Amino acid sequence: MKTEGYRRTLHGAIDGHHFQITVTSEEDDVFDFSATVDGSQVEVPHQGAILNKGDAMQLALVAIERHIEALGRTG
Template identity: 80%
Template sequence: MRTEGYRRTLHGVIDGHHFQITVTSEMADLFNFLATVDGAGVNVPQQGAIRSKGDAMQLALAAIERHIEELGRRV
C-alpha cells in the first residue's frame, strides 16, 4: 500500500486538556507525527524511523500523556 501523502488527525480530551495528533507520511512507509496539548507543541524524544501508522499514533499519545502528567505537577 502506498502511503505517500498520508495525513490523519485525531482530536480528543484527557483530564480536561484538549490534544491533537497529526500522523503524516511524505515517503513510502515512513511516518512522522506532531502532537499538541491545549494548542502548545509537545516535546517528543528523538525517534528512529517509524514504519507503522499505529506506532506513530501510540508514540504521539504516550508523549501527550507524559506532557499532561508534567502539567499536573507544575500546578
C-alpha cells in the same frame, strides 16, 4: 501500500486537556507525528524511523500523557 502523502488528525481530551495528533507520511512506509496539548506543541524525543502508522499514533499518545502528567506537577 503507498503511504506517501498520508495525513490523519485525531482530536480528543484527557483530564480536561484537549489534544491533537497529526500522523503524516512524506515518503512511502515512513511515518512521523506531531502533537499538541491545549494548543501548545508537545516535545517528542526522536524515535528513529517509524514504519507503522499505528506505532506513530501510540508514540504520540504516550508523549501527550507524559506532557499532561508534567503539567499536573508544575501547575
